[in-house]
Amino acid sequence: MTTNQTRHRRWALPLAGFGALVVLSGCAKDAPQDTWQPAGDNARKIDNLQQPVFMIAGLVLVIVAAVVGYCVFKFRDKGQAIPQQSHGKPALEIALTIIPALILVGIGIPTVNTLFKLAKTSDTQCVVNVTGQQWWWEYDYPVQDGCGGISAPIVTSGQLVIPAGQKVLLRISSRDVIHSYWIPKLNGKRDAVPGRVQTLRLQADQPGIYAGQCTEFCGLSHAYMRMEAVSLDAAGFKSWVENQLAPYEAPAAGSTASQGEALFVSQCSRCHQVNGILGADGTPVISRPDKYVYSGAVPNLTNLMTRTTFAGAAYDLMTQDCKTALWNTPSAQFSAKYLEGVSPECLDTVQLRQWLRNAPAKKPMYADPAKLVETGGKYRGMPNLGLTEDQIDKLISYLTERK
Amino acid sequence: MFTTGSKLFIGATTLAVVGALIFGITQSDSKLGTIGLVSAAIALVFLMGINFWVRDSNVSPTDTAALTTAPASHEAPPRSMWPMVAALGVALIPVGLVVGRAITWMAVIVILVATVEWMVQSWSERASADSAYNASIRKRIMHPLELPVLGALGLGLIIFSFSRIMLRLPAAAGAIAFGAVASIVLLFGSLLAAKRTVGRSVVGTLCTIGAVGIIGFGVTSAIAGGREIVKHEIPSFAEGTCGTEHGEADHNASRAIALKSNLAATIVLQNGTLHADVIGVIGAKTTITLGRSTNSYIRFVNLDDDKHRLVADLGVDEVNINGTATKVPQQSCTQAVGKDGAQFLVLRPTRPSFSSTTPFTLSVPGVDSTITIEVP
Known part of the structure; x- marks a missing residue:
């Protein structure tokens, strides 16, 4: 066995192991923050966009990597004379400009279309104000006819409770530094910026819990700044609202x-x-x-x-x-x-x-x-x-x- | 044995010593003169020693090799300004210690720059026997550093000078001057582009005249001081200006605000009625919800004919005034603006609205319409 073959074998095993690890990591079952498993209309719009974009990007990566790899291997330095250097190949240069431009236009049209759909607020059925601060999220439900009707403000934290199937609009802001709100299975991210109100649509298909976390580094306990969106059916959400607005019950005297x-x-x-x-x-x-x-x-x-x-x-x-x-x-x-x-x-x-x-x-x-x-x-x-x-x-x- | 130069210094030293003796004996009251003369004698002895050691740097007429090797046969290096600059920096340090820290830091920077420049110049002068090569190698090292820094400093100076001119000129004349200078620059650039054969010296001269003119006017303007800028009073409830009356601040109120997006709410006065437009909430509302302890930006738009202001009432709160908890109405307002004018208000309620005996509201004095504020 030559020295080169030995060297290649030494690299082959770790590389194969790394490749297998990368591929297998995509098979994780218990992944509550998996953006590839949309559970709502908005997340599905993003998924429908990112699937073809990733495929196109992957194809481009494979082609470029293969051509570069071929050139590196084929024309490696073996002591040969430097070939004659030429400059300018208009047809090739124009083609290599037009093809990426066409790919970008092809990706750009559905991307812009999706962005507009995700920014739509005119069909909102339920509004929740979301305020970030170090290091937790507050949710307040303003008085509204939406969400099945809320007669007095409700304040809660940690878990955002929403009615399943309804188009919920989050009005996101911050009290101190910039945070970012992200429930991967329900939509993309939206920054929470002090003094500004930014909107994010959420819609969950089915009742359930959907995990998320702050995605803008916001200080010491950023990693502990998590959130969960809880989706309830219409009757369940109505009960939840009634319970939140129920009068305070003091504990039994002497207990x-x-x-x-x-x-x-x-x-x-x-x-x-x-x-x-x-x-x-x-x-x-x-x-x-x-x-x-x-x-x-x-x-x-x-x-x-x-x-x-x-x-x-x-x-x-x-x-x-x-x-x-x-x-x-x-x-x-x-x-x-x-x-x-x-x-x-x-x-x-x-x-x-x-x-x-x-x-x-x-x-x-x-x-x-x-x-x-x-x-x-x-x-x-x-x-x-x-x-x-x-x-x-x-x-x-x-x-x-x-x- | 003694060279001509060293003899001169021996004589001068002797004169200084004799002078010191005579001065010391005859003027016993003052030691300063004696000290000075003795110091001079020591310095002269030192110089005499150097001359004696180097033999006055003379070359023997019989030494033919010295025609190419002696220092005198080489082209003298150009004069350097860096020792002088370094000396200026050193002199500025005590000035800075007395006057202000900024001058001290400037002196330190001057010394550092002079030291680096001096070292590089000194090194480059010894790089080879070819002075042209030496100069080129110095440029190669220092120009990538010097040119951007000098360019930035020059640009900064011109911008600063221009800003002084603009602050000095009346507001209307400033706009004209700005347009005129921009037009001249555009015209000059267009002419240059059209006539590419213009010599560098012509371009350089014109640029220099322009730069000197701007800097000169800038210095003059800075010395003369800026124009008088009238500061308008800011309305506040404490001054009783949140009512229907209009003060100077209202007459000078800006009618337009840049902040138009991502607001907590836009409050519109139209046909004597207030309504709220809230991002994400469909339809005009008469109740808005604001977060507690959050800066909420409210935009007020007046679509009615008269001048109006928006007033926010957030109940009464305890405020620490000179160590005493005092109950103060939490009220604030915008300046009054006429038809189609806009103003904005920043509210930061610290208590929930249910804790107040009176509702939190937004209203317009003289108009029978309110917006209720809910703070959860």
Whole structure:
């Protein structure tokens, strides 16, 4: 065996392994953020565009790589004399200009057409305001006739709940830095820019959960800034809206949850809002996150246990078994299953307890006061409140009832 | 044994020593003169030693090889300005330490530039015996650095000078001057393009005259100062200008705003009625939803005949004034604009609207129509 053959064999195995890895990575089954598996009309428009574009681009890549490879191998330096150099081949140059131009025009026409279709807002059936901040997403549903009718504003976070089959328009903005909203199975990305309102259409074919994450680097915990879009059938969405607007129910007097409520008012309500909660003097407690947090907002916890995630959807409120069961629920039964919320049996108290014990240890948030000089002492995330285990028990008991 | 040059310095040294002795004895009150003369003597001894060592750089008439090897047989290198520039930089450092940090930094930059230039020039002069080659090699190294920097500095100076001229001229004359200069540049460029045989010297001279003219006028304008720019008062509720009355700020209000896209809402006054156009929401609305603690940009368009302003009422909030929590109405407004005029307002409600006893609204003084603001 010659030295060259040995050298080629040494390279062949790693190259084949790498190629196999690349090909097999496309076969991942559990890929909730797979943009190649559209689950809605808008994502399907993108998919219908990207499939032929990728095929054309792939074909061009193969042709160019083959020609370059052939030339490199065929005309490699073997000590031969340099051939006569020539300049200018008008016919070839014109052809090599016109062919790529035609390819680009061929790709450009359907691309522009798709862009216009994705930017359409005149057929909106439901509007949701989406606001990004370090490092979570807030969703507020304005009063509207759409979405089956919403009579008072609704605020939630972490999980965007939408009616299946309806054309939902997200009005996206940001409170601090630029973020980017992306639910790959439902549509492309849209930047959330402070002071600007940008729109993004979403439409889910079937009830279910669709995962996404922030795709614009936005600081320390960018990787923890996730989101989930939850699609419910029409009746399920109506129930969800009614539940979100239902009056506040205080815990039974003397219960652990009641003690948790008092603790919530003293410790948490400076930033976190629970609609309808009353202070010791009987007046509504209004949180003022703008005084303590740089972005000026923190998640509203009124109906915490109706959603299945917390901390910017970085962690699940449900245990892994319950989560798997929910995600795998068939579309027909999904809405009813989701509307059950997080039951005490399904609540992952370990995660929630760790969060309440020391939030910055679970999700980096510049919580050290020494690092808050640039923000005028305001936090960017939840600090360690130094709660005792007894206080955490009471808070969890109270929060478990927020459904 | 002693060369002519060294003899001269020996004599001068002796004179300095004698002078120092006489001055020291006769003028015992003042030591400064003695110190000066002794210093001069030391310097002269040093120079005498150098002359003695190099034999006055004389070449012996019998040394024929010296005709090509002696330094005197070589073409003298051109005079260098960099030592002088470096000296200027050094002199600027103490000035900068007294006057301001900017001058110190400028001095440091001058010294660094002079050092690099001086080193490269010194090196290039020794690169070969051919002075033309030496000059070319210096250009090859330094021109890629010098030309862009000098070009940028020159351009910056011309732009800065032009800006001073524009600030000095009255607003109307500024537009004319700008058009005139642009026309001259266009005409000059067109002539050059049409007549390609124009000599470089002619082009260079014209450009120089133009540049010197602009810089000269710029310096004059900078010294004379800018024209008086009238600052208009900004309306605010605290000054009681959010009502139906119109002040100076309203008379001078801009009628057009550039910000037209991606707004939270556009509020239109038409036929005495307000309605809101919201991106993504179909149809005109009388209720808008604004995010809490978010800057929301609101555009106000007046389609009615009279001058009107938009007023935002966001309830009453506690504000820290001199350490005391004081309840202050959260009200702000635009300037008043006439028919087809537009203004914009930035709102950042910090409390939910349900926390207020009065609704959050947008209204126009004198017009019986409101837009309700919901803050979730």
